[in-house]
Amino acid sequence: MRPKGASAAAWSQLGAAVEALGQRRTPELFAAEPDRVERMSLEAAGLYLDFSKQRVDAAGLEALWSLAQSAQVTDHLRQQFAGDAVNFTEDRAALHMALRAPRNAHQPPGGPAIAEAVHEVLDRMEAFVHRVRSGAWTGATGEPITDVVNIGIGGSDLGPRMVCEALAEQVRGPRPHFVSNVDATELSRVLAGLRPASTLFVVTSKSFGTAETLANARSARAWLVDALGDAAVAKHFVAVSTAAERVSDFGIDVDNMFGFWSWVGGRYSLWSAVGLSIALSLGMDGFRALLAGAHAMDAHVRDAPPEGNAAVWMALIGIWNTNGLQLPSQVIVPYAQALARVPAYLQQLEMESNGKTVNSDGVAVQQQTVPALWGDVGTNGQHAFFQMLHQGPTALPVDFILPVSLDHGHPDQHRMLIANCLAQSEALMQGKSAGQVREELRSQGLSGQALEDAVPHRVFEGGRPSTTILMSCIDARSLGALLALYEHKVFVQSVVWGINAFDQWGVELGKQLASVIDDELRLAVPGEHDPSTAALLHRIVDGRTAEG
Incomplete structure (x- = not known):
C-alpha cells in the first residue's frame, strides 16, 4: 500500500487550527x-x-492527530516493520530496523530469514573485529593495526564518522579516521599522520563503483603499495x-568482504556492516549497545499509540511548523561537543529522504515537504x-x-552548558517586551529620547518554538535511540506527505553529468552544454592549456 498522504479534509482542519491560533504566543498557551x-x-x-x-x-x-x-x-508503520516494499519506486523494503533486532527477537522485522542473515554478518564482523583488536590480525610486516581509515561517502561516511566522533572517549581499539571528499586534500591530511605498516583501510561501497570512493581508495592503495608492495593490499584493505x-x-580478499542488502538504504546503513569502523574502534560490545538503543526506540515506535509515540510527535510537530506555521527551516542544536556532527548527519537523513516534489502517484505535492535543516553545537551557535x-x-x-551528564571531569563547565541550553530555549519562548526593556533601561539610568531610541533594538518577540530532548548521557545506547528516533520521524512525515522517503533520484543527475564533464576535462575538449557551463569549462580548460 503506497502512502496517499493525509486527506484534503485533514489538511483543511490543520489550516483552520492555524488560523484560530492567530498571533497567540506560547506564554499565553502556558497560562491557559x-x-x-x-x-x-x-x-x-x-x-525525555x-x-x-x-x-x-x-x-x-x-488537527495533527487527525492528519x-x-x-x-499506524498501518504504514506496521507495513514497514513487516518488510513490505515501502520503497515503492524501487520495489524494496526499508528494513534497517532488522539490523538492530536482537537474535532472540519475537517477530523480528522482515521475518526469521532476514534475522538469520543479519546475525550471520554480525557474527562475521565480531570475529574480524576480535582478530584486529587482539592483534591476531597484523599488517604485511607483522605489526598490529593501530589506525583504521573508512573510505566512503554519504551514508557510508556520515553515520560511522558521526558515531565515532560522538563516542571518541570510548575508543579503546584502533584510531578511526574517515575520508569521503573526492578533494584529495582530505585523504592527504589523513595519510600524513599514518604509517602504512599499521593502517587498515575499510572501503565502503555497496556497488564498489561509487566514483568518489573508488578515487580515494585507489589513491590510498597507491600510497600503501609504494611503501609495502602489491602483496600488502590483502592485509591492509x-x-x-x-x-x-x-x-x-x-586486490581485496573476498573473505574479508562484509555485505549488506538492497533493503538497507545508504543513510540508514550505519547499523549494518557499514558500521564496521565503529565496531573496530569501540569494540563489538559498543557496536551492539548502539544497536540495542536503536532497537529500544524501534520497539517504542512499533508499540506506542500515536498520542504517546515519540516519533509521531516529532513528525507532527515538524509538519505543524513547516506546513501550518510556514516556517522555512529546522535548526538542530546539540549542547554537547561530542554531537557536533549530528546536524550534518540529520541533514542527509531528512533532506535526502523527504526532499521530494511528487507524491506516490507521481503528482506534484500540494505541501512543502522537508524544511531546510541546519545547526551547530551550543554554545558556539549562540x-x-x-x-x-x-x-x-x-x-x-x-x-x-x-x-x-557528561563524564569529562569538569562538572562546573557542564553545569554552565546545561544552564545555557535551558536559558536559550526559555528566552526564545518568553522573549522580552518593550515594557520590560524600558524598565530595565530605566534601572540602568537611561531616560528620555535615548531610552525610546534604544527600546526597539532590545525587544525580543518570543513565542519562538523549540523542542528539548534530554539524554541521560552520551553513550552508545542513548545515541542509538536518538538516531532511530529521527529515522522514524522521517518515515512518519513521508507517510503524511504521501511521498517515498527511501529513494534519492535527485542525487543521480548531477553524478551522471559529472562523469561526462570529467571526461571532457581529461581530454581538454569541452562538449555541448548550456552557455554558462560551456563558458566555465572553456575558461578552466584554456587556463590549464596556457599554464601547460
Whole structure:
C-alpha cells in the first residue's frame, strides 16, 4: 500500500487550527493550560522529550492527530516493520530496523530469514573485529593495526564518522579516521599522520563503483603499495560491499568482504556492516549497545499509540511548523561537543529522504515537504546564528539536544552548558517586551529620547518554538535511540506527505553529468552544454592549456 498522504479534509482542519491560533504566543498557551508540560512531554527508550515550548495549542494537536489518522500512519508503520516494499519506486523494503533486532527477537522485522542473515554478518564482523583488536590480525610486516581509515561517502561516511566522533572517549581499539571528499586534500591530511605498516583501510561501497570512493581508495592503495608492495593490499584493505568481483579485482580478499542488502538504504546503513569502523574502534560490545538503543526506540515506535509515540510527535510537530506555521527551516542544536556532527548527519537523513516534489502517484505535492535543516553545537551557535533565532524576522524551530551528564571531569563547565541550553530555549519562548526593556533601561539610568531610541533594538518577540530532548548521557545506547528516533520521524512525515522517503533520484543527475564533464576535462575538449557551463569549462580548460 503506497502512502496517499493525509486527506484534503485533514489538511483543511490543520489550516483552520492555524488560523484560530492567530498571533497567540506560547506564554499565553502556558497560562491557559496548567498541565501543558505534562501533556506535551514523554519518555521513550531512555530519552525525555519536551514539546511544550512549541507554538501549538490543543486544537492544533487535535488537527495533527487527525492528519496522522487520515494518512493511516499506524498501518504504514506496521507495513514497514513487516518488510513490505515501502520503497515503492524501487520495489524494496526499508528494513534497517532488522539490523538492530536482537537474535532472540519475537517477530523480528522482515521475518526469521532476514534475522538469520543479519546475525550471520554480525557474527562475521565480531570475529574480524576480535582478530584486529587482539592483534591476531597484523599488517604485511607483522605489526598490529593501530589506525583504521573508512573510505566512503554519504551514508557510508556520515553515520560511522558521526558515531565515532560522538563516542571518541570510548575508543579503546584502533584510531578511526574517515575520508569521503573526492578533494584529495582530505585523504592527504589523513595519510600524513599514518604509517602504512599499521593502517587498515575499510572501503565502503555497496556497488564498489561509487566514483568518489573508488578515487580515494585507489589513491590510498597507491600510497600503501609504494611503501609495502602489491602483496600488502590483502592485509591492509577490507571491503563493505556486495560486489565480490570488483572487490577481488581491487586486490581485496573476498573473505574479508562484509555485505549488506538492497533493503538497507545508504543513510540508514550505519547499523549494518557499514558500521564496521565503529565496531573496530569501540569494540563489538559498543557496536551492539548502539544497536540495542536503536532497537529500544524501534520497539517504542512499533508499540506506542500515536498520542504517546515519540516519533509521531516529532513528525507532527515538524509538519505543524513547516506546513501550518510556514516556517522555512529546522535548526538542530546539540549542547554537547561530542554531537557536533549530528546536524550534518540529520541533514542527509531528512533532506535526502523527504526532499521530494511528487507524491506516490507521481503528482506534484500540494505541501512543502522537508524544511531546510541546519545547526551547530551550543554554545558556539549562540555566538554565531542565535542572533537571527532571537530577533530575525522569521521564527525558526529549534531542536535542543542535551545530555544531562557528561563524564569529562569538569562538572562546573557542564553545569554552565546545561544552564545555557535551558536559558536559550526559555528566552526564545518568553522573549522580552518593550515594557520590560524600558524598565530595565530605566534601572540602568537611561531616560528620555535615548531610552525610546534604544527600546526597539532590545525587544525580543518570543513565542519562538523549540523542542528539548534530554539524554541521560552520551553513550552508545542513548545515541542509538536518538538516531532511530529521527529515522522514524522521517518515515512518519513521508507517510503524511504521501511521498517515498527511501529513494534519492535527485542525487543521480548531477553524478551522471559529472562523469561526462570529467571526461571532457581529461581530454581538454569541452562538449555541448548550456552557455554558462560551456563558458566555465572553456575558461578552466584554456587556463590549464596556457599554464601547460
